[in-house]
Amino acid sequence: MFVIPVSRHSAEFTRQIERLLAKPERDAVALRTPPLDVSETDQAYILQLDLPGIAKDAVKITIEGRRISIDAVQAAATAPQDASVPAERPLHRERSLTRFSRSVVLPTEVSQSDSKATLENGVLTLTLVKRQPVGASHLTVN
DSSP states (O other): OOOOOSTHHHHHHHHHHHHHHHHTTTOOEEEOOEEEEEEEEEEEEEEEOOOOOOOOGGEEEEEETEEEEEEEEEEEOOOOOTTOOOOOOOSSOOOOOEEEEEEEEEOOBBBBTTTTEEEEEEEEEEEBBBOOOOOOOOOOOO
């Protein structure tokens, strides 16, 4: 049982509770942080993220030095628009437009041209090849 003090702020408090318990907006976007596993070999970092129901073309990966950002959008389920099929009326809907976003900073920079990404069975795997440090070089005096 909850005890809620009645005061001059009770109307505002009631509005806030009603807003929290109200149905989500039809076009609301849910932001989710997918689970992430990171491992390392001598040559690369391997990142694995769970992105269930995401199409390959909906995934955007950005590499900026040591920072890796992964963004993906899962479209909301829609009913088929076939005239021969009777129109569906949703009775209950929990799936909505969902945006997945994750960003990590790695210990060393990675080579974007040598790295690769695959999406299989809802798991995005990034193999990010470490950028090899440039060895000592000599400058000739002219």
